[in-house]
Amino acid sequence: MRKKGANGQESRARLLIVAANEFAKSGYHQTKISTIVSRAGLTQPSFYLYFESKEAIFRELMEKFRSELKSLIEGSRLESGIDEAHVTGRLLGVLTGLFTFLGKDPDLTQIGFFIGDDSVIVKAEMAAMIEQNLKEEQRDGYFDRDSDMHIVAECLVGVIERLTSQQLLTGKRTPEDLARHVVSLFMHGISIYPAK
Template identity: 90%
Template sequence: MRKKGANGQESRARLLIVAANEFAKSGYHQTKISTIVSRAGLTQPSFYLYFESKEAVFKELVEKFRSELKILLEGSRLESGIDEEHVTGRLQSVLTGLFAFLGKDSDLTQIGFFIGDDAVIVKSEMVAMIEQNLKAEQRDGYFDGDLDMHIVAECLVGVIERLTSQQLLTGKRTPEDLARHVVSLFMHGISIYPAKRAT
């Protein structure tokens, strides 16, 4: 970025917002720089004051999503010593925060979680971070010690991905509602019958 000052920062921010919306709506390949600058009320030469290319804007948006998600997941691990009756509520709070993040900027979520080439990597990183948290929580006695937390993390990310695209971003469900359902499913299952151990 070569331009300094409040006007330059405002123009750059406007380009990022418009670009995110265009990428989310039209995809990477169909989005044109001319459309971005026109919608942002700027000229095409001004675009190059802030970004080298369309790819540079897209990568910056993906990295923004990725880094914010990483910070959120790093702070989501259950602390040691939570009373058993508060674990479900704490998990629900963590998942509500995650769904709220994914719903806050739907354009950025579309880019970072669904349409970007790095979306698969972002979700793999998410699985690894959730698995790490779950293993620590398993050691703290919150979860069944026999569970393979890699499988649990994969399942959880799959559920989050699907619910985000089909329920959250479409406005059908709130982050709180989705979190409540996911925690209920993972903590209590779907059966009304008491669990029987295989002999």
């Protein structure tokens, strides 16, 4: 009979899962290797069988998040829209996809989007990409010429951040729900009066 987990890749996977959970819960420095291995049913030296260091396993998790996010984004590179409905629909699709991704693995999201040092880079890149897209569509006449798209993009990232941590990761709302509200807010605002 095999000792439980006497399979290398299984142990490694278990360590990754537990580590992600601990990092997500307590942050990088507060997370102790001893806790990780103990929860994974191993002893400390075993950890170093699979990872070079505490930093290395954290980096691996961070990289996983970044590469998955990159895949998602590259997969959603669509052609420019041609009418308002299209533009709205596209934004809705992108946001739904993003929220779905962010909600899929809460621990990894917590790490990649909030805890890791690189999370600020991740979000900066996201903001830059959004800004660029918004500007194109603004140039094409779909958006208000007076809006400062740099700020709008930053706002959108802030909204995504907050809704992710408060609504999505807590299970209060679904990705679709959140996407719909965000699109509605960013397209028309909440005023009942016309702009200007």
